[in-house]
Amino acid sequence: MTITCATQDHHAQPTGNDRLVFDVLRTANGPVSAYDILDRLKPDRPRIAPTTVYRALEHLIRAGRMRRIETLNAYLPATDIPDRAVVFAICDDCGRVQERNAGAEVGRITKALVKGNFRPTHRVVEVHGRCGDCEANTEYGAGAKA
Amino acid sequence: MTITCATQDHHAQPTGNDRLVFDVLRTANGPVSAYDILDRLKPDRPRIAPTTVYRALEHLIRAGRMRRIETLNAYLPATDIPDRAVVFAICDDCGRVQERNAGAEVGRITKALVKGNFRPTHRVVEVHGRCGDCEANTEYGAGAKA
DNA sequence: GAGTGTTATGTTATAGTATAACTATCCCGA
DNA sequence: TCGGGATAGTTATACTATAACATAACACTC
DSSP: OOSHHHHOOTTTSSSTHHHHHHHHHHHSSSOBOHHHHHHHHTTTOTTOOHHHHHHHHHHHHHTTSEEEETTTTEEEEOOSSOGGGEEEEEETTTOOEEEEEOHHHHHHHHHHHHHTTOEEEEEEEEEEEEOHHHHHTTSTTSSOOO | OOSHHHHOOTTTSSSHHHHHHHHHHHHSSSOBOHHHHHHHHTTTOTTOOHHHHHHHHHHHHHTTSEEEETTTTEEEEOOSSOGGGEEEEEETTTOOEEEEEOHHHHHHHHHHHHHTTOEEEEEEEEEEEEOHHHHHTTSTTSSOOO
């Protein structure tokens, strides 16, 4: 039995932990892992636990405000592209992620599965590679990473 | 300094750990996690370590004999569908995974990204949902899970 | 066959990701 | 005021993956 909660008006913030987590993602410019979010919140809330972050992520994802990048175990604020049309282009060099709309193609894939008697509920399309910037930075002799 | 290796002719098996790991996957009929593989190998090799399994998986995947399901953290023997055309249909009810060829659609997604100056190297397309069998088993009142 | 480089493996430890299980609090309505 | 539902805190643990270093096997040359 502790007194922690009595002194933490944890219902006073506008939207609580969801907002804190969302703000970390919003101000980062790139995908962030759950434990990175945790670390960035710790200065303000030293006792925050992974569970709290994961719960906030779950709410935000359900609300369509956040996306999970499966191949990175990381999270990114959502654009207005509908979930069923989203394709991520992930640069393995600089780590940046672009969210693209490929509604037509993903729709065709979905339809083909439906014809095969499968009822899709969630789609994950993630393409790894190198972005234009990183490609441009690897002219011969230029000071690029690899 | 131990004597373990002197008594383990670990190069005597036809192809070593790769084969052991592959056989686990071949005889399972569904995706298996790395640590499940580990557990299934332990009766025969009590001192096997995660590293060994992961290394074998890496070899098998590089050789095109095995696939990783990103959204399940699990592994599955590869069919002869080329990597760049593979789509997984994953039943969240029974856990079974179908590998399908969607070369045309995935190709179109890839091309669109290339036009946007992105150079793709690896594609992940995984669709979650319910397979035909599980759908059929959920007529009203039938004894299905949910 | 001693030296050397490469690859595969073993071994130990730890990093990184995610959830379970239980407790406490707040809000709202009966 | 009591109880139900949602949110949050707390503690512990499960699950996934890799780092780092030591050892052994093989192939090749000299």
